[in-house]
Amino acid sequence: MTKIAVVLSGSGVFDGAEIHESVLTLLALERHGFDYQCFAPNIEQMHVINHLTGDVAEGESRNVLIESARIARGNVKDLAEAKADDFDAAILPGGFGAAKNLSDFAVKGSDCSVNPDLVNFIKGFAKAKKPVGFMCIAPAMLPHIYGEGIKLTIGTDQDTADAIEAMGGVHQACPVDNIVVDADNNLVTTPAYMLASSVSEAAKGIDKLVDKIADMLG
Numbered sequence: 001m002t003k004i005a006v007v008l009s010g011s012g013v014f015d016g017a018e019i020h021e022s023v024l025t026l027l028a029l030e031r032h033g034f035d036y037q038c039f040a041p042n043i044e045q046m047h048v049i050n051h052l053t054g055d056v057a058e059g060e061s062r063n064v065l066i067e068s069a070r071i072a073r074g075n076v077k078d079l080a081e082a083k084a085d086d087f088d089a090a091i092l093p094g095g096f097g098a099a100k101n102l103s104d105f106a107v108k109g110s111d112c113s114v115n116p117d118l119v120n121f122i123k124g125f126a127k128a129k130k131p132v133g134f135m136c137i138a139p140a141m142l143p144h145i146y147g148e149g150i151k152l153t154i155g156t157d158q159d160t161a162d163a164i165e166a167m168g169g170v171h172q173a174c175p176v177d178n179i180v181v182d183a184d185n186n187l188v189t190t191p192a193y194m195l196a197s198s199v200s201e202a203a204k205g206i207d208k209l210v211d212k213i214a215d216m217l218g
Helices: 019-031 064-071 096-100 105-111 116-127 138-146 158-166 199-217
Strands: 003-007 035-040 076-078 089-092 132-135 180-182 187-190
Touching (some): 003 019, 019 064, 019 199, 064 076, 089 116, 089 199, 096 105, 096 138, 105 158, 116 132, 138 158, 138 187, 187 199
Parallel strands (some): 003 089, 132 187
8 A cells, every 4th residue: 555654743833733734634645545654753842832822832842743643643653763665755744843843944044954854754755756745834944855956835935935045945936726846856845824824725735735646656
């Protein structure tokens, strides 16, 4: 059976994985009949955000792996154990966790660094030309993984696009219901909640992303 790795970054849009994007991804994978395994790094979050008020919860800390288990219903493994050889493709939903926990893009912009376990894992797919999908803000990390010239989208936010291009990425503006494909690298990206104003809007691009990965897998 086709097996897909899904990398999460916590639970909740402001400090972890975007929950809607994550669930829509898992649903789309199941509809294709794909098996999947969720992963997350066993690290502390950058900070904890009160999702009701938007404020930082001072003095509170949460573990990314443990928080990701909320979305995965407990079926999540440490990213440090993940091996690209065990999977046919990988997908990474967005949310600020991608820019705060999997990287420090939210703080350092184009001077950011990316979690080394994530870099090593996704580089395994890149070297093998296996399909990979990133969505929302997560594609901002891709120049650090694929190198200069990688083609991607985060939607239409110019400041974020400028930071991506400063790192060597090639940003293409894209509407919420579409995808950008770097055919040379079997990489698919979509804006999702960088542009979406509803779950159904986010689903359009995410479904296309998963459909394209399915096509790449043949």
